[in-house]
Amino acid sequence: MIDRYQAIVRILERVDSTDLVLSNVGMISREVFTAHDRPANFYMIGSMGLLSSFGLGLAMLSPEQKVYVLEGDGSALMSLGTLPLIATERPANLVHIILDNEAYESTGAQPSISSQVDLAEIGRSAGYRQVVRVDDIESLEGAIAEYAGDDGPYLVVVKSGIAPVEGIGRVSHSPIEIRDRFESSVLKEN
Template identity: 55%
Template sequence: MTRHEALQRILARLTADDLALFTTGMISREAFNIRDRAENFYMLGSMGLLSSLGLGLALQQRSRTIWVIEGDGSALMSLGTFPLIASCRPSNFIHIVLDNEVYESTGGQPTISSTVDLAALAQAAGYAFVRRVADTTALDAVLGEALAAKTLVFILAKVTGRAPEGLGRVSLTPAEIKQRFTQALPPAATPIRNTAATPAGPR
């Protein structure tokens, strides 16, 4: 299964209410060219922060499904976020790692995902629904199961191949992506407030 094939199937599952976040590099570029929409957020130029952003959205937009689609390199940069996400238990959070075992955007240098079981890490962190897939048939089936489960989901999808020849870049600026995405968001139904006591300052 190529990354492009995986993204085609993932993007086909998105409903009008779903919010989808894509990591920097080829994943954002492929997603943009397959099915661009206002509810897609492309994290240009910043790797490793996507799952944190997705968690914040999941906690604020509880009536909408939040999809976080990143690569193995991005996931490996933010392993500390896995237990944080699991501890918050958002039932509207679908976390998908497309693992090709390389940093493709920077020249194909190998990552360490061939020796690190990201699915096992997600399981140990406390994700409720964890699956591994390596072909399109399995991915289609697992996506259906994940949507029906309505719980915290982690899918490790092993992918092969490089980006399609002549793949275009995201034609929006970061500011335009942010503005368009923000306009697609309704007011948060359940705002998060800091209930911790504020320490008294010096007198």
């Protein structure tokens, strides 16, 4: 089991300055904000389940930028239909990371069904170009380092534990600030 906050720290260490990072509603966004706030981070507010389709659209809009989607298992399960859509559109610049703690941690850690559902297997049958499931931090680092930036869509399922970061703050930017500074980080084609 991987400590999710540590996973987020290690992933963000490997993100280039122009890469776009989208984070899920709830605790994942708070952890990304605390680990490394930057204008090219988009903290999703409110909309559970919609991060992966947002990431797909962005990856298609800006093919020269890597797009990292960091969502939870609950959100991924909520919008499973997006997986075959991503696989079919085949954005080479998309890295879809599911931080799978088998729970809805943000709302009280109620168990999800991902302990019985293999999200990596679903990604494989959906047709992602690369899929990996990691259980330890070294494998996670290797998986992120292996991604060349043009060989996605890449699905990384990170089996992680439930370990809330004590006293973690909320994202302090307003939704409009998040939108505006993120928008100026997107290198649209044309």
